[in-house]
Amino acid sequence: MTAKQSKSPLGDLGVSQRFRGKQGFRNLNNLKLFSNIWRFYDDGFRAMTVGRKLWVVILIKIFIIFFVLKLFFFPNLLNSRFQSDTEKGDYVREQLINRE
Amino acid sequence: MIDQIDLSMVDWSRAQFALTAIYHWLFVPLTLGLSFIVAIMETIYVRTGNPEWKKITKFWMILFGINFAIGVATGIILEFQFGTNWSNYSWFVGDIFGAPLAIEGIMAFFLESTFIAVMFFGWNKVSKGFHLASSWLTAIGANLSALWILVANAWMQSPVGMEFNPDTARNEMVNFWEILFSPLAVNKFLHTISNGYVIASLFVIGISAWFLLNKRHQLTAKRSILVAAIFGIITSVFLAFTGDGSAYTVAQRQPMKLAAMEGLYEGKAGVGLVAFGILNPSKKPGDGENPYLMKIEIPKLLSILGYRNANAFVPGVDNIINGGYKPWFTDIPEEEREMTYSVAQKIEKGKLAISALRDYKTATKAGDTILAKFSRQKLEENFAYFGYGYLSKPESVVPNVQLTFYSFHLMVMLGVYFILLFIVVLYFLNKGILEKQRWLLWIALWTIPLGYMASQAGWVVAEVGRQPWVIQDLLPTIAAVSMIGSASVKTTFWIFAALFTALLIAEVMIMVKQIKIGPKDGGQK
Numbered sequence: 199m200t201a202k203q204s205k206s207p208l209g210d211l212g213v214s215q216r217f218r219g220k221q222g223f224r225n226l227n228n229l230k231l232f233s234n235i236w237r238f239y240d241d242g243f244r245a246m247t248v249g250r251k252l253w254v255v256i257l258i259k260i261f262i263i264f265f266v267l268k269l270f271f272f273p274n275l276l277n278s279r280f281q282s283d284t285e286k287g288d289y290v291r292e293q294l295i296n297r298e
Numbered sequence: 299m300i301d302q303i304d305l306s307m308v309d310w311s312r313a314q315f316a317l318t319a320i321y322h323w324l325f326v327p328l329t330l331g332l333s334f335i336v337a338i339m340e341t342i343y344v345r346t347g348n349p350e351w352k353k354i355t356k357f358w359m360i361l362f363g364i365n366f367a368i369g370v371a372t373g374i375i376l377e378f379q380f381g382t383n384w385s386n387y388s389w390f391v392g393d394i395f396g397a398p399l400a401i402e403g404i405m406a407f408f409l410e411s412t413f414i415a416v417m418f419f420g421w422n423k424v425s426k427g428f429h430l431a432s433s434w435l436t437a438i439g440a441n442l443s444a445l446w447i448l449v450a451n452a453w454m455q456s457p458v459g460m461e462f463n464p465d466t467a468r469n470e471m472v473n474f475w476e477i478l479f480s481p482l483a484v485n486k487f488l489h490t491i492s493n494g495y496v497i498a499s500l501f502v503i504g505i506s507a508w509f510l511l512n513k514r515h516q517l518t519a520k521r522s523i524l525v526a527a528i529f530g531i532i533t534s535v536f537l538a539f540t541g542d543g544s545a546y547t548v549a550q551r552q553p554m555k556l557a558a559m560e561g562l563y564e565g566k567a568g569v570g571l572v573a574f575g576i577l578n579p580s581k582k583p584g585d586g587e588n589p590y591l592m593k594i595e596i597p598k599l600l601s602i603l604g605y606r607n608a609n610a611f612v613p614g615v616d617n618i619i620n621g622g623y624k625p626w627f628t629d630i631p632e633e634e635r636e637m638t639y640s641v642a643q644k645i646e647k648g649k650l651a652i653s654a655l656r657d658y659k660t661a662t663k664a665g666d667t668i669l670a671k672f673s674r675q676k677l678e679e680n681f682a683y684f685g686y687g688y689l690s691k692p693e694s695v696v697p698n699v700q701l702t703f704y705s706f707h708l709m710v711m712l713g714v715y716f717i718l719l720f721i722v723v724l725y726f727l728n729k730g731i732l733e734k735q736r737w738l739l740w741i742a743l744w745t746i747p748l749g750y751m752a753s754q755a756g757w758v759v760a761e762v763g764r765q766p767w768v769i770q771d772l773l774p775t776i777a778a779v780s781m782i783g784s785a786s787v788k789t790t791f792w793i794f795a796a797l798f799t800a801l802l803i804a805e806v807m808i809m810v811k812q813i814k815i816g817p818k819d820g821g822q823k
Binding site for chain 2: 238239241242243245248249251252253255256259260262263267268271272273274275276277283286287288290291293294295297298
């Protein structure tokens with residue numbers, strides 16, 4: 199009997215062999231769990247009013263912080279100049295000695 | 299070769315960090331405190347089943363969400379600055395900073411952000427119990443975030459639990475628990491989070507007072523004031539208690555900061571605490587002038603605060619510069635306490651440590667194991683004074699006394715005022731006549747910014763009072779800063795000023811709009 203011919207809900211969903219038997223039951227529960235979680239967030243975001251404005255602010259802020267400030271103004275000095283920890287350590291040690 | 303440091307680079311880097319930290323700290327305390335107030339209100343709702351409490355909870359939750367959203371990620375810019383402007387410092391601290399910040403990110407932030415979604419999206423979708431648990435876990439997560447960064451900051455003020463590795467030029471953590479549970483870290487964490495709780499209480503009372511002044515949502519307002527005033531009294535007393543603990547640890551570990559906090563130049567046994575004072579603006583260390591134009595002092599109280607002994611000797615600025623006194627360590631018997639070195643002597647020891655590091659480097663490169671061993675030993679013997687080797691004169695260890703003194707006293711005076719305000723508000727609320735005391739309601743409303751002022755003043759004490767040190771005794775700012783030009787630092791300083799001001803304006807506008815709308819039955823997400 200194919201999934202289509204089956205009267206079980208699994209057949210109605212057109213769900214594959216993955217979701218049959220004990221392991222299949224677990225797999226189906228996992229799928230339902232992820233589905234429920236997704237629907238939870240989806241419903242939540244869709245119902246937002248003030249939250250939408252806040253998310254626009256958050257996204258603009260994060261874009262400016264990570265893609266403008268970090269990229270153009272805040273390179274990690276040691277990472278940009280040196281490859282290895284040994285080189286970085288030697289450089290800082292020189293700095294500490296020569297700043298006296 | 300002695301590298302010439304652009305001092306304007308040092309000053310602009312410090313200014314940039316201060317600006318970012320001040321703005322960051324405008325958002326954080328309200329998150330710390332309002333999250334708990336919301337959790338308390340929701341607990342009342344779940345226990346009583348009264349839908350009015352649900353309405354109250356949802357209203358304050360929206361304001362919490364606005365503050366959280368605007369403030370999130372503002373702290374990350376401070377970490378960017380470590381890597382760019384303070385590269386020597388960020389390498390020197392090694393994994394002392396890395397471990398706490400990593401834990402902060404992984405544990406606390408994920409705890410917060412996971413359950414905050416349930417807080418806002420989960421009404422009528424999850425059980426009351428699960429929703430309530432999510433609210434509490436969000437509050438706990440927010441406060442746990444604060445723990446790790448404060449542990450890192452406390453380590454800067456009193457470096458413990460580490461050993462310096464001259465091969466890598468890094469401090470290596472050898473005792474995580476000593477860092478986590480250092481007395482300074484414990485006090486700093488408790489004092490800082492309770493500061494957030496007081497600000498949140500003032501915020502709730504102030505906004506609720508506005509509702510009462512406008513005769514709107516009076517039941518919501520009075521119930522909110524009840525919760526916030528009780529929470530405020532408890533946490534403001536705890537704030538005073540932890541402030542005392544902080545002063546005690548500062549006296550032990552950062553005596554110059556304590557001296558600056560009190561404008562104390564010539565120490566003595568049984569020193570009084572300046573309750574109110576005006577400093578002599580032309581006072582310099584060692585000039586013999588009176589440090590104060592006027593002062594009102596509580597006898598012996600500084601000795602008690604600093605050393606739990608009314609006759610304890612509290613060193614002043616001049617004593618610390620000149621040395622030659624026995625520090626009053628309560629955990630060391632007097633006969634075992636050694637005379638303190640003068641700063642000039644510490645500078646010599648610091649120079650010995652730096653030259654030992656130089657010799658060690660030369661010796662290891664040349665394969666001279668005997669010289670390397672000798673140099674390493676000399677470095678270890680003098681490492682406690684490493685940072686002094688960078689100072690040009692003994693007076694360099696004196697922070698800005700005026701700024702530290704006035705910030706400390708402003709913070710304490712406001713702290714006492716907040717306790718009184720909570721008590722008075724609760725008294726009139728209990729009498730059922732609060733809404734008639736329009737003078738008090740206006741005071742409560744205008745106290746909201748005073749809470750922030752006290753909070754910022756506290757950080758000025760902590761961070762200006764520790765100057766010139768980035769890491770107490772081990773690394774001054776002049777050795778910690780990167781060798782880059784000041785032009786980009788100046789540019790980003792103004793970018794930050796504009797960005798954070800825009801964020802602050804956005805937050806205030808969105809919050810004011812929501813406050814004007816007021817609590818609704820369904821609330822808004």
